[in-house]
Amino acid sequence: MKKVFGNKINIAVFVLPAFLLYAVFALVPIGYNVYLSFFQTDMMSPAKFVGLKNYINLFNDGTFTRALRNNIFMVMGSLIAHLPLALLFGNILFQKIKGSHFFQTVFFLPCVICGVAVGLTWSFVYNSEFGLLNKLLEIIGLGSLKQAWLANKNLALFCVIIVVMWQFVGYHMIIQIAAMKNIPGSLYEAAGLDGASKWKQFTAITFPLIKPILKVDAVLIITGSLKYYDLVAVMTGGGPNHATELMSTYMFYQGFRTLKYGYSSAIGVILLLLCICSVLLSNLVFRSEAVEY
Amino acid sequence: MKTSLKDRLLLVIKYVILAAFTLLCLYPIFWLILSSFKTNEELYTNPWGLPAVFRIANYAQAIVQGHILRYFGNSVIIALSAVVISVILSSMVSYAITRMDWKLSKLTLNIFIIGMMIPVYAMIIPLFSMFNKMGLLNSYLSVIIPQIAISFPMSIFIMTGFMGSIPRELEEAAVMDGCNIYQIFWRIITPISKSSIVTVGVVSFINVWNDLLLPQIFLTDSSKMTLPVGLTEFQGQYSTDYVTMIAAVIITIIPSVVVYILLHRNIMEGMVAGAVKG
Numbered sequence: 001m002k003k004v005f006g007n008k009i010n011i012a013v014f015v016l017p018a019f020l021l022y023a024v025f026a027l028v029p030i031g032y033n034v035y036l037s038f039f040q041t042d043m044m045s046p047a048k049f050v051g052l053k054n055y056i057n058l059f060n061d062g063t064f065t066r067a068l069r070n071n072i073f074m075v076m077g078s079l080i081a082h083l084p085l086a087l088l089f090g091n092i093l094f095q096k097i098k099g100s101h102f103f104q105t106v107f108f109l110p111c112v113i114c115g116v117a118v119g120l121t122w123s124f125v126y127n128s129e130f131g132l133l134n135k136l137l138e139i140i141g142l143g144s145l146k147q148a149w150l151a152n153k154n155l156a157l158f159c160v161i162i163v164v165m166w167q168f169v170g171y172h173m174i175i176q177i178a179a180m181k182n183i184p185g186s187l188y189e190a191a192g193l194d195g196a197s198k199w200k201q202f203t204a205i206t207f208p209l210i211k212p213i214l215k216v217d218a219v220l221i222i223t224g225s226l227k228y229y230d231l232v233a234v235m236t237g238g239g240p241n242h243a244t245e246l247m248s249t250y251m252f253y254q255g256f257r258t259l260k261y262g263y264s265s266a267i268g269v270i271l272l273l274l275c276i277c278s279v280l281l282s283n284l285v286f287r288s289e290a291v292e293y
Numbered sequence: 294m295k296t297s298l299k300d301r302l303l304l305v306i307k308y309v310i311l312a313a314f315t316l317l318c319l320y321p322i323f324w325l326i327l328s329s330f331k332t333n334e335e336l337y338t339n340p341w342g343l344p345a346v347f348r349i350a351n352y353a354q355a356i357v358q359g360h361i362l363r364y365f366g367n368s369v370i371i372a373l374s375a376v377v378i379s380v381i382l383s384s385m386v387s388y389a390i391t392r393m394d395w396k397l398s399k400l401t402l403n404i405f406i407i408g409m410m411i412p413v414y415a416m417i418i419p420l421f422s423m424f425n426k427m428g429l430l431n432s433y434l435s436v437i438i439p440q441i442a443i444s445f446p447m448s449i450f451i452m453t454g455f456m457g458s459i460p461r462e463l464e465e466a467a468v469m470d471g472c473n474i475y476q477i478f479w480r481i482i483t484p485i486s487k488s489s490i491v492t493v494g495v496v497s498f499i500n501v502w503n504d505l506l507l508p509q510i511f512l513t514d515s516s517k518m519t520l521p522v523g524l525t526e527f528q529g530q531y532s533t534d535y536v537t538m539i540a541a542v543i544i545t546i547i548p549s550v551v552v553y554i555l556l557h558r559n560i561m562e563g564m565v566a567g568a569v570k571g
Contacts, residue, residue, distance in 0.1 A: 014389035018382035029416035272415035
């Protein structure tokens with residue numbers, strides 16, 4: 001047995017192809033990215049070491065701080081939009097209700113659709129000339145609110161968050177339902193016999209027992225909203241006047257439009273740090289003891 | 294059992310909420326399909342109703358003028374090669390991690406899994422520079438290779454979870470019968486793991502098919518572009534020809550929607566697996 005499963009050559013054949021690919025095209029680039037962020041380079045002329053100057057410049061760059069603020073707004077907006085709504089849908093569908101499977105399948109559908117297609121579709125909804133939103137307002141007699149939604153610098157980011165919510169609420173709902181299914185049914189039976197109302201059951205059983213998953217879900221929402229790119233790239237391109245600029249779109253612009261690779265790598269490093277921090281932070285904030293059933 | 298008025302009212306409210314969100318999820322797709330048969334004038338004057346005639350001119354236009362079929366072909370080549378290679382390599386690693394005896398298996402698993410929280414933005418500039426030096430920019434490989442590397446953490450996470458639960462007796466019996474490790478892997482393990490392989494495959498397929506960033510950066514030649522990049526090109530060139538763009542959007546989303554209808558159980562399970570077990 002040992003001869004078959006402990007053979008070093010066999011192990012190497014099974015592991016090395018994937019590991020080398022992963023190391024060369026994922027791990028090494030991360031290290032190289034951190035390294036590049038200390039240089040000023042356009043990849044043609046020799047790179048110049050500038051120390052922390054890229055980072056200092058970033059925080060003095062009005063557009064970058066704008067993008068950072070927008071990203072934070074996006075994180076907050078996504079948390080507020082996703083968690084309660086997903087919890088509401090999840091809680092309804094988790095109880096034995098007719099058509100539960102159908103609704104779950106439909107609600108999840110938007111998140112398998114290409115972000116570019118979703119962005120284009122919603123830019124038709126928000127369109128000022130034939131857009132469905134304006135037509136709808138006209139029908140219900142609020143024609144005075146009609147406008148070019150994505151061109152309004154106060155509303156554009158908000159409009160994008162609505163789309164993000166449309167696309168991903170089903171995803172977070174399924175995560176929460178999966179957690180609810182792990183709760184032993186006997187708890188609800190006992191609570192039902194004791195005459196606890198549905199609301200009481202939710203606050204006393206469901207919510208405390210799925211708290212660990214809500215924590216994981218919150219991390220997913222935070223890291224997810226740091227990574228949004230296609231929706232904004234397609235719907236607004238970061239405009240109007242950087243009102244919807246995100247770190248991801250700004251990084252793309254700095255790297256592949258103005259060819260400031262070092263500067264752009266520094267944005268990449270900041271995004272990486274933010275993702276790591278959000279994982280650590282949420283561990284701290286949502287700290288909850290292991291649950292015993 | 295008593296069903297009080299209050300309970301029934303509550304049930305009605307629940308269904309109203311569910312129906313409203315169902316409408317919100319499905320109506321945009323329904324609207325796209327209807328609009329893809331309209332003329333631009335109809336889109337302006339009659340955005341809600343049925344098209345006067347179901348004309349396929351927009352699809353023809355998207356294919357002939359918009360080169361949508363070419364983008365479609367590129368997307369198929371890139372997505373299929375990335376998925377096939379990724380599934381084969383990650384199932385091999387997962388097998389070695391869960392079943393073979395070596396000291397670094399746990400560490401290797403952790404190195405792969407840590408990748409789940411790393412944003413792709415932290416590696417695109419170096420990848421661009423590497424592919425530039427290797428002369429790979431503007432080739433399918435420049436998108437396929439990183440897509441495979443990015444898919445490993447999730448795939449390996451799901452497959453190690455599954456393979457760890459296969460009973461050992463099967464392999465022990467196979468060894469007694471004189472099978473070598475490759476025969477065990479191909480003839481016993483992969484057939485048993487079929488469901489998790491399908492899950493990992495479809496989820497990777499959807500991720501690669503939908504991705505905009507990597508092809509947008511690495512493929513600048515329009516003959517190599519994938520559908521999402523093609524759509525953004527479209528948006529720039531024919532910014533007022535909305536109905537053609539809508540036809541192109543429909544062509545783009547059809548494969549993921551069809552795959553989803555056929556395999557939604559696997560997709561839902563696979564996409565949330567990282568969260569639920571993590």
